[in-house]
Amino acid sequence: MRATFTPESVDAGSGARAGRVATARGSFATPCFMPVGTRGAVPHLSSADLEALGVEVVLANTYHLMLRPGPETVAELGGIHGFADWSGHVLTDSGGYQIFSLRPEVDDEGARFASVYDGAACLLTPERAVEVQALIGADIAMALDVCPDSGAEPAVIGRAVDRTADWARRGRRAFLAHPDAAGRQCQFGIVQGGVDERLRASSAERTVEIGFDGYAVGGLSVGEERPEMLAALDACVPLLPADRPRYMMGLGDPAGIVESVARGVDMFDCVLPARLARHGTVLADGGRFNLRRAENAGSDEPLDPGFPQSPAARWSRGYLRHLLAVGEPTAARILTLHNLAWLLRFMARLRSAITAGRFEQERAAVHQVWSQPPGGAART
Amino acid sequence: MRATFTPESVDAGSGARAGRVATARGSFATPCFMPVGTRGAVPHLSSADLEALGVEVVLANTYHLMLRPGPETVAELGGIHGFADWSGHVLTDSGGYQIFSLRPEVDDEGARFASVYDGAACLLTPERAVEVQALIGADIAMALDVCPDSGAEPAVIGRAVDRTADWARRGRRAFLAHPDAAGRQCQFGIVQGGVDERLRASSAERTVEIGFDGYAVGGLSVGEERPEMLAALDACVPLLPADRPRYMMGLGDPAGIVESVARGVDMFDCVLPARLARHGTVLADGGRFNLRRAENAGSDEPLDPGFPQSPAARWSRGYLRHLLAVGEPTAARILTLHNLAWLLRFMARLRSAITAGRFEQERAAVHQVWSQPPGGAART
Numbered sequence: 001m002r003a004t005f006t007p008e009s010v011d012a013g014s015g016a017r018a019g020r021v022a023t024a025r026g027s028f029a030t031p032c033f034m035p036v037g038t039r040g041a042v043p044h045l046s047s048a049d050l051e052a053l054g055v056e057v058v059l060a061n062t063y064h065l066m067l068r069p070g071p072e073t074v075a076e077l078g079g080i081h082g083f084a085d086w087s088g089h090v091l092t093d094s095g096g097y098q099i100f101s102l103r104p105e106v107d108d109e110g111a112r113f114a115s116v117y118d119g120a121a122c123l124l125t126p127e128r129a130v131e132v133q134a135l136i137g138a139d140i141a142m143a144l145d146v147c148p149d150s151g152a153e154p155a156v157i158g159r160a161v162d163r164t165a166d167w168a169r170r171g172r173r174a175f176l177a178h179p180d181a182a183g184r185q186c187q188f189g190i191v192q193g194g195v196d197e198r199l200r201a202s203s204a205e206r207t208v209e210i211g212f213d214g215y216a217v218g219g220l221s222v223g224e225e226r227p228e229m230l231a232a233l234d235a236c237v238p239l240l241p242a243d244r245p246r247y248m249m250g251l252g253d254p255a256g257i258v259e260s261v262a263r264g265v266d267m268f269d270c271v272l273p274a275r276l277a278r279h280g281t282v283l284a285d286g287g288r289f290n291l292r293r294a295e296n297a298g299s300d301e302p303l304d305p306g307f308p309q310s311p312a313a314r315w316s317r318g319y320l321r322h323l324l325a326v327g328e329p330t331a332a333r334i335l336t337l338h339n340l341a342w343l344l345r346f347m348a349r350l351r352s353a354i355t356a357g358r359f360e361q362e363r364a365a366v367h368q369v370w371s372q373p374p375g376g377a378a379r380t
Numbered sequence: 381m382r383a384t385f386t387p388e389s390v391d392a393g394s395g396a397r398a399g400r401v402a403t404a405r406g407s408f409a410t411p412c413f414m415p416v417g418t419r420g421a422v423p424h425l426s427s428a429d430l431e432a433l434g435v436e437v438v439l440a441n442t443y444h445l446m447l448r449p450g451p452e453t454v455a456e457l458g459g460i461h462g463f464a465d466w467s468g469h470v471l472t473d474s475g476g477y478q479i480f481s482l483r484p485e486v487d488d489e490g491a492r493f494a495s496v497y498d499g500a501a502c503l504l505t506p507e508r509a510v511e512v513q514a515l516i517g518a519d520i521a522m523a524l525d526v527c528p529d530s531g532a533e534p535a536v537i538g539r540a541v542d543r544t545a546d547w548a549r550r551g552r553r554a555f556l557a558h559p560d561a562a563g564r565q566c567q568f569g570i571v572q573g574g575v576d577e578r579l580r581a582s583s584a585e586r587t588v589e590i591g592f593d594g595y596a597v598g599g600l601s602v603g604e605e606r607p608e609m610l611a612a613l614d615a616c617v618p619l620l621p622a623d624r625p626r627y628m629m630g631l632g633d634p635a636g637i638v639e640s641v642a643r644g645v646d647m648f649d650c651v652l653p654a655r656l657a658r659h660g661t662v663l664a665d666g667g668r669f670n671l672r673r674a675e676n677a678g679s680d681e682p683l684d685p686g687f688p689q690s691p692a693a694r695w696s697r698g699y700l701r702h703l704l705a706v707g708e709p710t711a712a713r714i715l716t717l718h719n720l721a722w723l724l725r726f727m728a729r730l731r732s733a734i735t736a737g738r739f740e741q742e743r744a745a746v747h748q749v750w751s752q753p754p755g756g757a758a759r760t
Binding site: 039040041042043044045046047048064068069073076077078083084085297298300314315316318319322323325326328329330331332333334 | 419420421422423424425426427428444448449453456457458463464465677678680694695696698699702703705706708709710712713714
């Protein structure tokens with residue numbers, strides 16, 4: 001099953017596009033933000049909460065689910081949709097990003113690592129990544145890529161791009177030959193190359209040549225400066241086919257999202273809004289702020305007076321700060337709901353702005369609150 | 381404002397009664413179970429969740445709220461109802477139970493203890509307990525009592541009963557003189573006396589003589605044998621006026637509740653159903669079970685097949701066990717919702733049984749699942 005991107009509007013100046021991605025499950029509106037349900041749930045939330053938030057796509061982590069409860073158990077319990085009772089879209093990463101953070105032994109075959117749960121020796125290959133994701137049953141599966149450290153030498157990044165291309169070829173072949181995958185899932189390839197523009201372009205060309213249902217940009221938003229990230233995007237996104245969805249992995253800050261959208265990216269995921277919530281940081285129209293600050297203790301204001309539709313709107317900053325201060329998990333839940341609702345509304349506003357032909361005004365307004373001038377280093 | 385109890389049905393055999401308790405806020409159906417929102421929220425839940433569960437009364441802890449955020453802050457933010465945005469009933473305990481677990485210095489004036497948060501020296505007197513609860517703004521306030529250890533000597537329990545009576549007199553006087561309390565709140569006195577039937581009767585008589593809006597039985601369900609608890613209840617409940625609500629403090633197991641209801645008790649609170657949930661123990665029509673057990677790992681069954689209206693009914697045991705095993709807080713939330721919904725339905729069934737004249741059959745059915753034969757030591 002190929003994923004297709006159908007544009008509804010494309011901003012003439014920038015190339016920002018609003019439209020729909022279609023899969024075997026149905027379709028969803030883009031640009032979109034995908035909350036991260038690492039172990040099969042977004043922390044503190046259920047599928048009922050995601051439905052109420054209007055989430056269309058959720059991410060689940062192959063690495064975590066393959067270790068616990070195991071892909072066979074997920075498959076037995078109905079795949080990820082039956083398991084979590086979620087009828088929206090699910091995208092699973094390949095597991096590569098988490099595994100490479102564990103400094104695995106890598107050879108041509110795959111990546112060897114020890115389970116964080118019991119130390120058991122594990123091997124992830126491009127073929128096994130396809131198999132595991134077919135068992136999990138995501139709507140969108142990712143090819144296994146090689147994720148070098150953000151500060152790696154050019155030669156290391158070059159070899160990672162080569163191996164990513166080799167693994168992409170093997171992963172694509174395995175996917176197309178898999179009886180449960182090709183008919184029901186679509187598969188995205190991943191462009192690597194660090195912040196080296198030449199390597200980014202080469203990686204994009206080689207990934208497109210293999211031919212995937214969609215394309216992701218990986219290995220960015222990992223600590224590099226914002227202008228470096230944007231230059232790397234500029235070097236590869238124009239080489240990706242216009243009729244396929246484009247996914248920027250692991251980016252979740254408003255300024256970074258609006259700049260990526262301006263470059264034609266459609267899909268985003270990040271743990272940031274939920275993680276910030278658990279630490280008491282609130283996304284609001286006036287910028288982010290830390291609810292733990294003493295000034296909020298006696299405040300009768302809602303978290304964001306500009307967002308009366310927030311699922312947190314009925315409670316005061318004073319009440320929520322108190323719950324946070326005494327460690328009540330209700331606080332993390334309500335702030336998670338708020339931050340996700342805020343970011344989903346942010347994406348809806350970007351879509352509206354593109355459709356209404358006022359994307360550049362929206363982009364400027366986003367930067368006024370969330371960053372230095374466009375192109376400068378963003379506040380993260 | 382006096383709290384009144386209006387019976388709708390009284391079981392001729394046992395004295396179990398179904399009816400309504402009326403306060404300045406409105407009224408609620410009894411027998412009822414009150415979830416415990418220790419620090420201003422039931423762990424993992426919000427007031428929106430309590431509304432969805434159909435909760436009519438929630439408990440908040442004076443001791444915790446007086447230390448954090450402080451009663452003045454709660455008052456500034458609209459009292460407990462405005463603070464938590466909850467328009468149902470709130471009952472606050474006096475703080476005595478928590479303070480006595482800290483082994484305070486007690487004299488005629490009150491109880492001195494150190495704050496768990498910063499070690500600050502605190503003094504709670506019968507008058508201050510009234511003041512703090514008036515600031516918190518509960519619908520039902522409790523008089524400050526003396527809670528001796530469950531294994532205390534008879535002489536210690538006797539002195540606790542004497543001091544409880546003295547403090548009740550002072551607390552009642554302070555309540556009636558308080559401009560914000562007497563008009564808006566009602567105040568319950570507390571019967572003490574351990575498992576000594578003579579002291580229980582004496583404490584009940586002296587508390588009733590002072591004259592409260594309702595009466596609670598404290599200092600039970602703290603480790604004594606079930607027959608001792610029931611004998612202590614038998615010694616005091618018949619001495620409490622029939623037109624006032626009766627509240628058994630800290631009891632939450634089905635067998636204990638049904639036996640207390642059989643003795644004419646109307647109101648119950650307990651942290652147990654929520655605490656059990658956080659540890660993976662599920663209340664179900666067939667009895668309680670631990671979801672962590674390996675047999676649940678691959679189970680596609682809901683938590684309680686006999687309770688399809690449970691807020692957890694859409695997820696499988698296998699999924700919820702997985703979330704619990706990997707420490708996702710979503711599990712504690714869903715199990716908390718389930719256990720509270722189950723216990724609220726249990727109370728509704730007791731009310732229906734009393735009204736329909738089949739309380740004794742219901743009582744027997746409860747014991748078949750939840751305990752040894754009526755009167756015997758219950759499984760807890």
